[in-house]
Structure formats: structure tokens, C-alpha cells
Amino acid sequence: MNRYSVGYDERTARFLAERTADTHARFLLDYLVSGMDLLDAGCGPGTITKGLAEIVAPGRVLGVDREQSQIALAQRLADGSSAIEFRTDDLCSLTADDESFDVVFVHGVLEHIANPQRAIFEIHRVLKLGGLVGSRHTDLGRFLLEPTPEPLGQFSQLFIELMKRNGGDPHFGRHQLGLFREAGFEILKVSASYDCWTADADSTRRNAHFLAELCGESEFSDQLVEYGLADRRVLGQLKSAFLTWGEMPEAFAAEAWGEIVARKA
Ligand SMILES: C[S@@+](CC[C@H](N)C(=O)[O-])C[C@H]1O[C@@H](n2cnc3c(N)ncnc32)[C@H](O)[C@@H]1O
Known part of the structure; x- marks a missing residue:
């Protein structure tokens, strides 16, 4: 099993738990109707799943994740x-x-899997004929971060290198289309969007603290050190630079996502 780059620290779960169906599944919402049975594949702490369940009720909703700690949060x-x-x-x-x-919703998962084609075949298998998949995945090659006083300019590349070392594809957002076609899906819609991490002073500070903590004591930073991609000195500098960045009125960060809605033909 390949390692999950951001880890399962409490702060990461808190960051993911801010996601909702409205903010992160918007590209799929027009296709959902009451009574659909829905699988959220790689549901994490389950906040998006819960919103999707309200939309498809009384349809049956199942959220699965390989990590027990995330399932415990979702069950709560x-x-x-x-x-x-x-x-x-x-x-x-x-x-x-x-x-x-x-319908299967798969969000922010396949970029972490060494063999995403295998997971896409599984999604195809569990879908009814004519069933839909909504897939939204990040593309870290287009992570926007400003300003970037040193060493903040190194952050995206460190993240990209770590994901690759763990067998993931940091550019999966732009690569997924071909894989869904190969698995036999008919593509209904292709779109892209950004999550803005700095919509107001509060979210800027919250996300700056999340990034700072990732660079501090975390599974993410432990892996960077273990693989020799960064040392504790640079990680300490990144941590304090993110805390300073979070107080800057001009701080801007945004994450790019590729989105697909497809049908099992
Ligand atoms: C970035 S989180 C995304 C969680 C949620 N979909 C969201 O967007 O908030 C990625 C999740 O995928 C899960 N995951 C990674 N590989 C998996 C696999 N092979 N099977 C099931 N879950 C997996 C991880 O445990 C993690 O909870």
C-alpha cells in the first residue's frame, strides 16, 4: 500500500473537514437526483459525503476510506x-x-494512488449501467502562492516530489481524462476550478497555520526528512515563513482541480 503524503494528523483532518458538497462537489450537483444510491470513494472525514447524502435522500449512501481514523470521524x-x-x-x-x-463521487484521492487505473476499473465495476462518476482531482503544478519570500518558493515542489516518492501523481488533475476513457466511460462534462485558500483574513490565517503545521511536527514533514527531500532547518524556516505569510494583507493561495462527470456506457 503506498503512503499518503499529507498524513492523518488531526490538523489535516480539520482542514479536510471544512470541505462541503457545495464547495467541493459543485461540478456534480446538477446530475444528482433524489433516490440515487451513491458511493463516496475515499471519503476522508465525510463532510462532503454528508452533504451529498442530503441531496440524494432517500437514496442509500456509502462512504469508504482505507483509513480507520477517517472512518471514525465520518461515523461521528x-x-x-x-x-x-x-x-x-x-x-x-x-x-x-x-x-x-x-453514482460514485471520488475527490482528492486518485492522485495519491500508485495504480489509479485499477481504482477506476473498480469504480466502473460497482456502477450500474448508465451510472455516473464525478471525479475531481488536484493538480499541484498549478498551485498559486504569493508572495513567496524564500523558502516559500520551494514548498510546491517539495509537495510534488513527496507525492511522486509515495507513488502518486501530483498532476493527476490533468491526466485523469484518458484513464476514465480507457476504462470505458463516456465523458459528459470536463471542467476545472480553483479553491481559493485566502478568501478572507480568517481563512488566510487558518490555512497559513495548516501549512505551517504541515512543515512542523507532522507525518508530511517526517516523510520529507526520511526521503532526504528537506531537512529540519528548511522545514523550520518554511513553518515560520508561512506564519508570517498568513498575516500579510496581500497573501494569496489557490489550488487547481480537474473535474470530470462521466457515464458507464
Ligand atoms: C485528500 S483525502 C480526501 C478525502 C475526501 N475525499 C475529501 O476530498 O475531503 C484522500 C483520502 O483518500 C484515502 N485513500 C487513499 N488511498 C486510498 C485507497 N486505496 N482506498 C481507499 N481510500 C484511500 C485516504 O485515506 C484519504 O482519507
Whole structure:
């Protein structure tokens, strides 16, 4: 199993838990209707899943993730609701039956998997004929960060190198289209969007703290050191530079995503 570059620290889960169906699944929402059975493949802490469940209710919703700590967070959020189930599973060998879902949502996952084609075949297998997949994946080659006093200019490249070392594809957002076509999907819509991390002073500061903490004591920084990609001195400089950056009125950061809606033909 390949390693997950950002790790499962509490701060990373908090960062992911700010995501909602409205902010991160918007490209798919027009295709969802009440009564659809939906799988969220690689659901993380489950906040997007919960919003999707409200839209497709009374459809059955299952969120799966290979990491038990994320499933525990998601289950807490679901709070005993019978319409939504969370359990551990691996996208490369899903336990769900063939043709058991109307729609699969897969978000921010396939860029971390060494064999995304295998996961896409699994998504195809569990979809009913005519079923839909909504796939949104990042492209770190287009991470916007300003200003970048040294060493902040190195941050994106460090992230990219770490993902590659862990078997992922930091440019998956731009590569996914061909893989979905090869798996037999008919492409209905292709789009791209940015998440702005600096929409107001509060979110700028919150995201700056998240980035600073990633560079401090974290699974992310431990892996950078272990692979010899960065040393603790540079990581310490990055940490304090992000804290300073977070107070700058001109601070700007945005993450690029590639988006696809496709049908099992
Ligand atoms: C960046 S998080 C995204 C979580 C959620 N989809 C979101 O966008 O907020 C990536 C998630 O994919 C999960 N993941 C990575 N590889 C997986 C695999 N092979 N099977 C299931 N989950 C996987 C990780 O455990 C992690 O929770």
C-alpha cells in the first residue's frame, strides 16, 4: 500500500473537514437526483459525503476510506443516521457488489494512488449501467502562492516530489481524462476550478497555520526528512515563513482541480 503524503494528523483532518458538497462537489450537483444510491470513494472525514447524502435522500449512501481514523470521524458526523454508512475499504479492491450504485463521487484521492487505473476499473465495476462518476482531482503544478519570500518558493515542489516518492501523481488533475476513457466511460462534462485558500483574513490565517503545521511536527514533514527531500532547518524556516505569510494583507493561495462527470456506457 503506498503512503499518503499529507498524513492523518488531526490538523489535516480539520482542514479536510471544512470541505462541503457545495464547495467541493459543485461540478456534480446538477446530475444528482433524489433516490440515487451513491458511493463516496475515499471519503476522508465525510463532510462532503454528508452533504451529498442530503441531496440524494432517500437514496442509500456509502462512504469508504482505507483509513480507520477517517472512518471514525465520518461515523461521528453521521451520528447514527440510517441513510448513510461509513466503512473501511480499499478503492483498488472494493468489497461492494457489481452494479450496485447510481453514482460514485471520488475527490482528492486518485492522485495519491500508485495504480489509479485499477481504482477506476473498480469504480466502473460497482456502477450500474448508465451510472455516473464525478471525479475531481488536484493538480499541484498549478498551485498559486504569493508572495513567496524564500523558502516559500520551494514548498510546491517539495509537495510534488513527496507525492511522486509515495507513488502518486501530483498532476493527476490533468491526466485523469484518458484513464476514465480507457476504462470505458463516456465523458459528459470536463471542467476545472480553483479553491481559493485566502478568501478572507480568517481563512488566510487558518490555512497559513495548516501549512505551517504541515512543515512542523507532522507525518508530511517526517516523510520529507526520511526521503532526504528537506531537512529540519528548511522545514523550520518554511513553518515560520508561512506564519508570517498568513498575516500579510496581500497573501494569496489557490489550488487547481480537474473535474470530470462521466457515464458507464
Ligand atoms: C485528500 S483525502 C480526501 C478525502 C475526501 N475525499 C475529501 O476530498 O475531503 C484522500 C483520502 O483518500 C484515502 N485513500 C487513499 N488511498 C486510498 C485507497 N486505496 N482506498 C481507499 N481510500 C484511500 C485516504 O485515506 C484519504 O482519507
